[in-house]
Amino acid sequence: MLTQDEKYRYNRHLILDKVGEEGQLKLKKAKVLVIGAGGLGCPILQYLAAAGIGTIGIVDFDQVDISNLQRQILFTTEDVGKNKAETAAKRLTQLNPFVNFEVYPFQLTNKNALELFEQYDIIVDGSDNFSTRYMVNDASVLSGKPLVYGSIYKFQGQISVFNYQGGPSYRCLFPTPPAAGTIQNCSEIGVIGVLPGIVGSQQANETIKIILEQGNSLSGKLLLYDALEANYTKLQIQKNQKEIDAVLEKADQFPTIDYSLFCGEIKESNIPEINLKQLEEHLSKGTQLIDVREDWEEPKIQSSSVLNIPLNQLDQLVYQIQRNQEVIVFCQSGIRSLAAIEKLQNEYGFDQLINLKGGIKNYGKKEA
Amino acid sequence: MNISINYFGMIAESTGKSSEKIETAEIRTVNDLRKELVNRYPNLSTYEFKIAIDANLVEDENEKLKPGALVALLPPFAGG
Secondary structure, three states: OOOHHHHHHOHHHHOOOOOHHHHHHHHHHOEEEEEOOOOOHHHHHHHHHHHOOOEEEEEOOOEOOHHHOOOOOOOOHHHOOOEHHHHHHHHHHHHOOOOEEEEEOOOOOOOOHHHHHOOOOEEEEOOOOHHHHHHHHHHHHHHOOOEEEEEEEEOEEEEEEEOOOOOOOHHHHOOOOOOOOOOOOHHHHOEOOHHHHHHHHHHHHHHHHHHHOOOOOOEOEEEEEEOOOOEEEEEEOOOOHHHHHHHHHOHHHHHHOOHHHHOOOOOOOOOOEEOHHHHHHHHHHOOEEEEOOOOOOOOOOOOOOEEEOOHHHHHHHHHHOOOOOOEEEEOOOOOHHHHHHHHHHHHHOOOOEEEEOOOOOOOOOOOO | OEEEEEEOHHHHHHHOOOEEEEEOOOOOEHHHHHHHHHHHOHHHHHOOOEEEEOOEEOOOOOOEOOOOOEEEEEOOOOEO
């Protein structure tokens, strides 16, 4: 039953033919888990809370940073430094006190995901990295929960619904994660602030449609949005039962799978590495340094021994790299440089390359 | 054979364009097209991407291509 206060609040739903009191009660009974309270998570949470979802779980271990406020519209300047899940729940309670918020201010991992997923009807993925996305997909398959997927890149977004009514999973769409070194995140490449608002709102809409059992969901379809062209493209995804079975067959191993390794985010390697402090010694020795970032990326090292060869131009410019002596390869965080070193070793026979561990991003900053 | 191609995400950066029409006699299957594009744009070999033909994401790249096919190259995104 809805109270008088609830009836007033949800009036525009109650008078809508495909929602009504029956639909509103479905929303009130629903339990939705939102992974990440960031760019996508903020609009997802706002619309789900406003719509009157009964229970909303929020998982985010991260703190609000001033650079988040360009797109993460639940937070204010005063929130900087506070946990995102807790801050979001506080703000959303002001928006709709009828919603029960469950806050998980810690990292979602394959150790705690299944236990958490079991308590919810629908999982909404607003995470920002491949290892979490594959892990969330597998946990959704294993727990039999529909997964509302959204992801963004610069000016483009992808939206779909996975594991719903026998439809495809994320692995049916992308069975293999991208190669290490080709992966960058928002903090490295930038994102237009409105884009997660548009994509996250669509995720909220898909979630509400599933709960109401109305319309056609994006299960089996991938919706692409291009903000620059104002263009939507809808592609059909085929279900690949082998990919789904592979996850189900390895159910026992799920908590022990190393998703970071699977996604190439952490690589086991024997490549020699140095840290920023050791870099200074090499700079004074005049060791050749190869910067495999794009030419606009900061911070720069001011030295004549630094050569900029973006990762995708390696083949054309490989002749500029010195042989038979130590050469240091670096990038922003140490991942692309590893990919460059592997390529140079395997395809061009270089054997004295050194990786700058953790990358150059903290160069010139005082050590904490 | 005449084919229209749309490039998405980082694939578009890799090819330097968001769409193009190509004309070639040698392409018979989706896999031939993948090889031809990697040949034209060597950077594509470093990216993971799916190919869609006429709005259907292709599972088996041995699928035959028809003249006038509308192709999309789609990389995974993870941003959020």
